Amino acid sequence: MQILHRFAESIQRYSEELSDPDRYRPDHCPQCEARRPLRAHGFYTRTLVDIAFDSTIRVRRYLCCCCKRTVSLLPGFVLPYLRFGIVVIALFLVARLLLGLTLKAATESAKLASMPYQRGQFWVRRFRQQAEKLCAALAVLLAPPAAPDFPSRALRMLESIGWIAAHRFLFAGLRVHLLGWPAFLAPAGRVAALSPVVPSA
Ligand SMILES: [Zn+2]
Secondary structure, eight states, X not given: OEEEOOOOSSHHHHHHHTTOTTTTOOSSOTTTOOSSOOEEEEEEEEEEEETTEEEEEEEEEEEOTTTOOEEEEEOTXXXXXXXXXXXXXXXXXXXXXXXXXXXXXXXXXXXXXXXXHHHHHHHHHHHHHHHHHHHHHHTTTXXXXXXXXXXXXXXXXXXXXXXHHHXXXXXXXXXXXXXXXXXXXXXXXXOOOOOOOOOOO
């Protein structure tokens, strides 16, 4: 399971703060709710493409000694299961859906000139599917503005609130993903628990 914590918003600060396992150690397990601090359990690496960054970052993992499941602490500027950071996805979606730029021009305005256009179409498709849910969830923070459709309204709300602040609110409290969870993790970003198959004798 992935949770967010209060890491700095810059990749450099994040990397500096990551070295201390106590700094943001969860004091309880979000999966089984055991009231015991989790044990540091190493890192995994993931790729990240962001403004002026295209490399890997480390993500700290903790282990719950009660349920034996791991929790990873993602920085607030990445979206689970997406290689691109929130800032570049936001620039692209605003350019394409709010300003009405072509796919090519929207890609350039997000500083992603070499990106295949299919990836941008994929973001647009997922955002459109998710927009109505985002408007409803963000209405707690901001009165929904007038807009011709849900994607435009959601984009205006995200621009007003701030994308990363909105992502934190949606993810930490409601387990809502800005672009929707992949099907195998829907609806709340958790792998469905399946009972082990008992082999027949
Ligand atoms: Zn647990």
